[in-house]
Amino acid sequence: MRIVNFDKGGVPGIAADDGSGWYGLTEREAGFPGTLPELIAQGADLLRTGRDLLPMHSIDLSSVRLMPPVPKPPKILCVGLNYDDHLEESGLKKPVYPEIFARFATSLIAHSEPIRLPRESLALDYEAELAVVIGRGGRRINHDRALDHVAGYSLFNDATIRDFQLRTPQWTMGKNFDGTGAFGPWLMTPDALPPGAHGLHIQGRLNGQVMQDSSIDKLIFSVPTLIEMISVAITLEPGDVIITGTPGGVGAARKPPVYMQPGDVFEVEIEGMGILSNPVQRESQEETPR
Structure with a gap:
């Protein structure tokens, strides 16, 4: 459904x-x-x-x-470096613990709304990802029961301002520019997909060209593992969103780098779930607070 x-x-x-x-x-x-x-x-x-x-x-x-399935989630918990091929292109070792960072609701946009390229940067990158929406909260959730806490799944583009991301060891600024977190178009109930979306094909396309091509079964930390490990420290609440990580092929790792430009369109497609599509638009002068 x-x-x-x-x-x-x-x-x-x-x-x-x-x-x-x-x-x-x-x-x-x-x-x-x-x-x-x-x-x-x-x-x-x-x-x-x-x-x-x-x-x-x-x-x-x-x-x-x-609208995004959850426009104002209590928490948006993102996972970095969760695919082997993305680790390899980043030149990093396989983690023993997931790299968790936060997004905020002010960054979210819906399907077909423009991803905004800020005036302060030209390094707007794409990241095709699976989103998991929590339906039943809890702390220290057991791995075997973790998927019982999932309300559904959606698609996400964790678009990133790379130069701001890499200015410090903390990724918060580069991951939270307004208008960079595309989320939708809808929520898939768990009955419609394999458990944890395991094995589904995920693809990211820039202007129709395939840039990312992988499978959810290549996650280093699976959906139930993420729920278990995150909930050791943080009480998960209904409406929380876990963004599970992106496959290899991001623009920053290409030679030369490929960043999204005004007029571009980026699509995230996950097998059986549909397509999240967003144009890219330069942020306007009117969007500066007075």
Whole structure:
């Protein structure tokens, strides 16, 4: 089941698709179950919600504004250097513990919205990734039960301002420029995918050219392992998002480097999950606070 979080003329909406098309409701209509972020926060059964939406009226996704599945997650926990080929191109050794860093909600954008190239840099890189949305919270979660805590999966482009990222050992600045974290287009419920999305093909394309090509089974730290290891220290909450890492082929590792430019389009595709597509746009003068 795919479930989408959308806005129609300023009114929140939710729709589901089991392969027969999108059906759903807006907040102003009778029977509206709540927005997708609200349902995740409540620990709702999203598969049941999706089934309940299917008898509703058809939703044309081209006529609504898609939103990130969770626009304001309590936490966005990203994993660096989680594919062997990305480690190799980075010249680093295989880690014994995942490299965890944070993103913030102010960096998030939805499917089809522009990734913004800031005026302070030309080093805007792409990173195709699998996103995991937590549905049931907990601390010290057992590996064998970790996937029971997953509400669903989505696609993510962890676009990075490389020169800012590498100015210090901490990656926070380079990973958190406004308008650089593309997230969506929808949430896939776990029943629709292999456990932990294991084995699914992941690809990143710049203007149609394949730049990243790998499989989720090549993660050094799998989805249940990440949930287990992160929750040793941090209580996971419903709505938290774990961004699992990117395969090799990033622009900074190429010779010469390949960075995204205004007018480019980057696509993240994961087998069975769809495509997250975003154009690149230079940040405008109007986006500077006064």
